Amino acid sequence: MAAALTMIFFVAPEDADQGISQKIFYIHVPIALTAYAAFGLAAWKALRVLWRGGERYDLESYTAVHQGTILGALTLVTGSIWAKASWGVWWSWSSNQLVLFLVLFLFYCAYFMLRFSVEAGPRRERISAVYALFGVALVPVSFLAIRLANDFIHPTVFTREGPQMTGSMFAAFCVSWLALLLLSYVMYRVELLGKRIDESLRELREALA
Amino acid sequence: MSSGEKYVAAAYVVFFVVVLAWVTILATKLARLERETAELVELARRRTDG
Numbered sequence: 412m413a414a415a416l417t418m419i420f421f422v423a424p425e426d427a428d429q430g431i432s433q434k435i436f437y438i439h440v441p442i443a444l445t446a447y448a449a450f451g452l453a454a455w456k457a458l459r460v461l462w463r464g465g466e467r468y469d470l471e472s473y474t475a476v477h478q479g480t481i482l483g484a485l486t487l488v489t490g491s492i493w494a495k496a497s498w499g500v501w502w503s504w505s506s507n508q509l510v511l512f513l514v515l516f517l518f519y520c521a522y523f524m525l526r527f528s529v530e531a532g533p534r535r536e537r538i539s540a541v542y543a544l545f546g547v548a549l550v551p552v553s554f555l556a557i558r559l560a561n562d563f564i565h566p567t568v569f570t571r572e573g574p575q576m577t578g579s580m581f582a583a584f585c586v587s588w589l590a591l592l593l594l595s596y597v598m599y600r601v602e603l604l605g606k607r608i609d610e611s612l613r614e615l616r617e618a619l620a
Numbered sequence: 621m622s623s624g625e626k627y628v629a630a631a632y633v634v635f636f637v638v639v640l641a642w643v644t645i646l647a648t649k650l651a652r653l654e655r656e657t658a659e660l661v662e663l664a665r666r667r668t669d670g
């Protein structure tokens with residue numbers, strides 16, 4: 412994270428068009444991409460739940476959705492701050508990219524309501540897995556929205572011709588994304604470990620009672 | 621501080637506050653698990669002795 416911050420504030424130049432506010436790009440986009448990765452991981456684990464069954468994959472899928480939702484909330488907040496700095500508004504309903512990301516975020520928020528409304532067991536595992544698999548279909552839609560809609564508000568930085576930025580800007584972006592992925596992975600492992608220990612302790616408590 | 625700088629600072633502060641809160645919640649949970657493990661070890665030990 413320290414390397415990413417150094418790159419962002421001391422190496423990458425200021426954007427000629429947006430000025431200093433473009434620095435938000437270096438956390439906003441990596442957070443969004445890491446959220447997509449977390450939802451993708453949740454879907455992969457969900458597929459394994461349906462394929463092989465088992466509490467292990469269910470817990471992994473649930474933890475990944477949890478991570479993705481936190482990162483999704485951060486994407487919306489940082490994006491909103493960037494929107495206010497660049498466009499003068501906190502939110503724009505006319506931007507398909509923003510609305511689709513909000514739909515994706517709300518869809519995954521509903522995952523928790525669904526999950527905790529069903530009693531723990533194989534039925535809940537299957538329902539949660541199917542829901543997580545449906546959700547991941549929204550990820551490419553959300554990602555491609557700005558390209559499909561030719562949105563004039565939300566900028567398209569990554570085009571078929573490559574990233575529309577200087578080499579040092581792209582390097583800062585890559586370091587920032589790598590830092591976010593590492594941070595997210597560590598948090599995922601720690602959270603998963605905590606949940607597993609919690610479950611084992613519950614079983615032990617029941618056995619000792 | 622210009623208006624652009626304030627928004628940049630706000631975005632980064634929000635990010636670090638959320639990460640800090642996230643780490644704090646996980647640390648609190650792990651501390652609770654450590655406490656519960658110690659309680660169960662004590663319970664198991666009393667069972668064995670008794």
